[in-house]
Amino acid sequence: MRFEPFVALRYLAASRRRTHVALIAKISILGLALGVAALIVSLALLEGFQDRIRRQMLDRAHLRISPARGARLADADRVRDALARVPGASGVRAVIEGRGWASDSAGTAAMPVRYRNAPGLDDAAGPTARVNASVSLRIHSGEGEVIRLMSSRIRLSPIGPIPVAVDARVAKVTLTGAMDKTPEVEVSEATARSLTGELTGADAYEARLADPGKADQAAAVVRAALGDAYRVQTWRELNAPLAFALRLEKAVIFVTVALVILVAALNIVSNIALTVVEKKRDLGVFTAMGATPTSVERIYLTLGAVIGITGTAAGVAFGVGLSLLLERYHLVPLPSQVYLVTHVPFAVYPGEVAAVAAFALVTAIGAALLPARAAARLAPGEAIRLSR
């Protein structure tokens, strides 16, 4: 072992027997470990929720073709054929959507909604609908109850123009997901066409892909086939504002929680500065024996590195361990009536853990630089003279 780490490690080992230095060194390591653990757990929590959101994004359509101008597709069959020819595409379906009002059967509570057609609804015994929880709550209508959906379209009746309306039985109340921007009602294609009056054609076409990661390539194929009259969007583009918000959220959390690591770094500065003062005489003696200022600086940088490595390793072990335990045993439950998930999810990504560890290490060693440079500048003669 080189001279500098040999001295630094012995100082740390010996300082355990000296209570005040030992306490401050332990506090430095503990502070750094807590900061690292806090950052890892925070990011794991964020990733846990964001994973769910990403999964929700992928549960929906991966490609959407809508008209570049206007509300309806000019040539729906051509769009459908173009989508069907995309390698790996499945579930190609027409989208019919519109806006209207939903109310309970008595018409006492109503609210504006967006409706769209969705597969899996059985209209054999009359129109059915899936409503999300916020709609169900506002119009006081649960599963099995009948709601009235009114279109913004009107028709003429013997008593004059009245809105087109459909009474539908609530087949299912879905929990409000992170992706739901507005209150939404899903109905069968026939009901949607009835409400919009679009008996043929479609407002848009959607498809799913076998590999959502290749959405950009698939979009390029469709764009080449259809030209500029159509707007081709991948699931990434459809969710771009949300994806940006998720990235921003992660950056803000990182910066905020990283402040704990910076506070721990200040503690390292004071710890090493204290050791420099305590070992001032030793510095003088080392210099008298021929140690260069660089050597003296290295002793204290090694101290910082040891504190940094120990604190970071402890923090990584604690943070990763805690996150995995919380995820494995679902230790933070959530009421399933309110949330889409039954527990607070945690997801640990090695790349993020490595980034946190690197940040903590660089900060710790950077913190040691200041007192280490001060130690290297100490006049050895003065250090010996004053420590008699």
Add this chain to the structure above:
Amino acid sequence: MLAVQAENLSKTYTGEGAPVTVFSGLSFELEEGVFAAIMGPSGVGKSTLLHLLGGIDRADSGRVEVFGESLEELSPRDRARFRNERIGFVFQFHHLLPEFTALENVAFPDRIAGLAPRDAERRAEALLARVGLAERGHHSARALSGGEQQRVAIARALARNPNLLLADEPTGNLDAAAAQTVFALLRELHAERRMTTILVTHNPELAQRCDRLFTMSREGITPSIRLPERG
């Protein structure tokens, strides 16, 4: 050839209070191979002079040459290397590092020079044996008696086989018997290794046993007194 040549040295300490001028216009020289003593009352700058000669402090003005090398002209790195290779220090309070064993303390100069730990410790063992402490190598420095600590400090100062040994009151903290032992050891090692040795002491009896005696006072340092050969 001159081992040490100092010309017109001035040194003032500027601390929190008023500046204290330790000496001004001090000149000193010593030939190679001489065992010299410097005496004088406390506060006249004997230790400061040793620090300036050893290059661990810098004079405000004047110049110091050691074996023809001007210390002022060396970079901090080269000055450190020069100290490591050619100068050994023994301090009044031994200044052994308490976290390390006697052996590790003695091995430090070699380790600073870049020797492998095993080689440095092997050389340190031989030095400890030479100062009569072969059995005490693995004891903590703080577990040794005052005389033993000072002998370890002497062994450490000799680790790099220096040409110049600067000893700042090495017996000042010891009882009479231990002081005699340490002084005798210094004389033996001086002769064995053909070093130049400068010993600061308050003990006139020991000073009389050196080759030369310098006396420092507020007015400066007296010309060298060549003492008669003992024997």
